[in-house]
Amino acid sequence: MASLRDWLNHIVNASSLKEMIAGPKIGGVRQVISGHPAEGLTPQRLASILRAAAQGEPEAYFELAEDIEERDLHYAAVMATRKRSVAQLPITVKAASDKPEHKKHAELVQTWIDSGVLRASLFDMLDAIGKGISVMEIDWQAQGGHLLPRKLIWRTPRWFTFDPDDGETVLLREGASGVPLLPHKFIVHRHKTKSGLTIRSGIARVALWAWMFKSFTTKDWAIFVQNYGQPIRIGKYGRGATEAEKDVLWRAVTGIAGDCAAIVPREMLIEFHEVGSKSSSTDMFERRADWLDRQVSKLVLGQTTTTDAISGGHAVSQEHRLVQEDIERADAGDVAGSxxxxxxxxxxxxxxxxxxxxxxxxxxxxxxxxxxxxADAFAKLAPQGLTASASYLRDRMGIPAPKKGDELVGGKAPSAAATGGDGGEPPKPKDETARQALDRLFSEPRLSLHASADPDPVDRLTARLEEEAADAMDGLVGEVRAALMAATDLRDAAGRLAALDLSADELAEAMARGMALAHLAGQASLMDELKKKAIEASTRRA
Incomplete structure (x- = not known):
């Protein structure tokens, strides 16, 4: 197999599918060892790194974005939460249509999904949330007679840059200007926190400022604790103390902070002076660091309740969880599109x-x-006429169809009407005449004046007509079905239908019965109404 065609009908060299293109090179521009621009970061230097990234030199920005995930506990936690919330979601495949060939295509894709290659790579693909872009190299291999991705290999964004002409086309760092990526060898997943260039759309570009200010706060906090977390030691020596005695006292004062113990001559004195309002000063640092963490939570997760225990109750936490689910759904849709x-x-x-x-x-x-x-909605709507296939209901409820020989639990008990027992209407004789049907219809007080709580006579007559005509309709439909099933083609089917001698006598007889019953029922209702008015008139005269 020398060449293939991709989904855009472009010719692809088959040998390039198995070749690794974007790996590291010793002595080349793609080095495994990364820089750490977070060390000694200042606002001026951060601004220059972000400016350089927007102008086509993103390497330092990618390094810095990776640095803060390693250095900041809170940022690393919320980013991992957002990535893993998508990486553990169900993955399903939908065929293009119900055609056999489309179902066959979907089965092959489902086989690849079941291998776990995609699920294992979702976390790395979502690295684009922070950096704006994530590049996965595809390792195509022949498996079971099919060409499938054996592995999706994450490549650090440091090894890629953008075409300066459009600022969007991703180039592999190779040589002086970079080379375009082969579309069938890479997955380039982009994440947009805002509209604009991809390099300026990652969450890290905003989070870097919060991380830098928080690092300043924690550094000041550490200095404060070191200087004022313990009382100030003051050593006093006598007027005639020698230099050697002063040295002893100095070593004692400086050593007592770490060792919490020292010995000095009897004539020397060490005093401890407490610093007032230490708790309020310490709270200032903590409040500032917590506030910055909450802003990062809002940036990454869209809310704060799932990461910080704050007041608001269960209702607030549920609303915040819905916000996180919205973000999760959007991230999953973006990844599925790529x-x-x-x-x-x-x-x-x-x-x-x-x-x-x-x-x-x-x-x-x-x-x-x-x-x-x-289940509650279907239980209410099913008696009103809603129907659904048993297979759909079983799939929806997660209940497999029972196999032969299985012990069954549940099921619908047969009704008394179906078995002909008490409480049901007796089965209709097959050769029942119209007179017998009329006698049976009026054998119960359904239409009498004293049975007003019983069902409407019109409904009763409609049900009776449907029952009378059922056998006749089934006979007509059965003959047509048999002719169609026996036909070999459309022409044969047309000839067989034309040759049928369909008799509608039984159906006409059933319709006549229904009309007769309706006429008699109308007369009965009229007589009841006249009788009722006569009773009311006699009551008024009395």
């Missing part, structure tokens, strides 16, 4: 050739009604 366009479509194209439509991967929880609400 995976579909840059991996899934090529999986199908490389194995089946370019197609008009492709299966799609969905990452996220299904937007479905909770099971308790679903």
């Amino acid at each position: 995976v579909n366009e840059q991996v899934v479509y090529n999986i199908v194209a490389f194995n089946f050739g370019p197609q008009d439509a492709y299966p799609t991967v969905h990452i996220g929880r299904p937007d479905e009604v909770p099971l308790d609400k679903f």
